[in-house]
């Protein structure tokens with residue numbers, strides 16, 4: 001018996017009608033709320049309206065929830081279930097190139113890295129946005145002032161009523177635009193994996209259900 005099949009047999013999920021529940025309701029609500037909040041925050045950025053601030057803080061709240069749920073949530077929501085070491089991930093990527101990769105019931109190793117990249121970049125975007133709101137907040141950070149205070153000292157930041165520094169504005173905007181790149185790769189990865197394993201992963205993120213695993217799949 002291979003290591004994989006032994007693992008599958010010991011932790012096989014409940015099967016009903018050829019489908020199994022993978023994503024719990026909170027993960028699904030989290031995902032689609034995040035998509036909506038990010039889209040509105042991004043699209044409302046030009047005007048700096050209350051809408052931008054509220055949806056930006058909504059993103060921050062959703063990330064905070066996800067971090068907690070990654071520790072105490074259902075099986076496939078847990079970081080310990082899907083975060084894998086570099087050698088496992090590199091091996092998986094090689095298998096993807098050769099078209100021989102296993103199906104994963106939860107996040108595959110590439111999806112796991114993308115999940116972390118999306119969460120970190122979103123957290124950075126929300127944090128820099130929050131810092132931009134009030135220069136007093138920057139002073140609370142021990143390291144940043146050496147980078148950003150020259151912008152205040154020059155008095156060259158009138159764009160936001162003097163509330164933020166140019167360096168922070170730049171960082172906020174770069175992170176928000178980095179998100180667009182990550183989202184494009186993320187959606188591309190979802191589509192590619194859906195075709196490779198003949199399974200609609202977008203629908204799975206709506207219903208929570210995926211096809212029951214067979215003995216070669218990683219559960």
Ligand code: HEM
Nearest residue numbers: 034035038106107108111115118119183187190201202205
């Ligand atoms: C409409 C476009 C999108 C589609 C179709 C989509 C679809 C999906 C799917 C199918 C998964 C599960 C991947 C898997 O099976 O391993 C997923 C996960 C994820 N997506 Fe998206 N996504 C979209 C947009 C976004 C956007 C805009 C963000 C961020 C703002 C995002 C953030 C995430 C995160 C953080 C996860 C990990 C879920 C978790 O474990 O919490 N997605 N997405």
Ligand code: HEM
Nearest residue numbers: 041042045046053056057059125126129130132160169176
């Ligand atoms: C996490 C989701 C967020 C996204 C995607 C986002 C995106 C953006 C983008 C793209 C800009 C540049 C607008 C432009 O100059 O064309 C911007 C500016 C700004 N954002 Fe956000 N933002 C987010 C969260 C926040 C939060 C939580 C706050 C604080 C409440 C905030 C406050 C600001 C401020 C003050 C600016 C103006 C900076 C300037 O003067 O250029 N943002 N945001």
